[in-house]
Amino acid sequence: MDDLQFRRHAYGDPNNQADDFLAHLAENEDDAKFVKDLQAFDHKLTQALNISVPDGLADKLILRQQLSQHQKSKKQTRYLMAMAASVAFIVGVSFSLLRFTPVNLGENSLAHVHHETKALVMEQDIGFNDVNFKLASLEGLSDSKFIQQPGRVFYTSYCDFQGVKSLHLVMADENGNKVTLFIVPVESRIVLEEAFADNQYKGQSFQTADAYMVLVGEPASDLEFVKKEVENTFI
DSSP states (O other): OOHHHHHHHHHHOTTOOOHHHHHHHHHOHHHHHHHHHHHHHHHHHHHHHOOOOOOSHHHHHHHHHHHHHHHHHHHHHHHHHHHHHHHHHHHHHHHHHHTTSOEEHHHHHHHHHHHOGGGGGOOOOOOHHHHHHHHTTSTTOTTOOBSSOOSOEEEEEEEEETTEEEEEEEEEOTTSOEEEEEEEEOOTTEEOOSEEEOSSOEEEEEEOSSEEEEEEEOTTOOHHHHHHHHHHHBO
16 A cells, blocks of 8 residues: 555544555554544534433533533534544645646656565465456456466555556566566656666667556666566466
């Protein structure tokens, strides 16, 4: 789960019990603390609005005082809700605009690799059927699949390319060097670069019938080897 997905889940439901949400919290101490603060605020707001009506004169006097405090709290709550609605509106508009903004695959892929460093230290052995299971949930790629194992796969997860749900794999080249592969559904906003690089990684991209394939690796990585593995096993 990337940061954008996490923020949407956290603000929408800080008590979310989804497996990927809980796994993200277990791996990110700062995000876990942030969610605890949201849960505490949610609890306080619920308690503030849960006021019982007591019987008796003394209780009525207390109730009057509570009601006065409640009115102040209610005004503050309305203000906070209005502010939250404004922020949500701005975020919603910004997210909608992202869906019309060109997506440079090279720049986004490099940013993902730099951000998700944990992916490059994974040492799992993931079968191509597990990869196909994730591919089936991507829009436009439900019929795409690997027909056999494309070499060793160390890691697999979903990622987000400015609103385009994609698949993030880490594979091995001929010499065992780790190469990141992003499988991105074809979309008109995508800007495809055949080759790109920064001061730490190099990358190259190619297109299949329904997907963009983006490879990123260190300078010593054999991207062409992994490209051929994918071309020979992905349909």
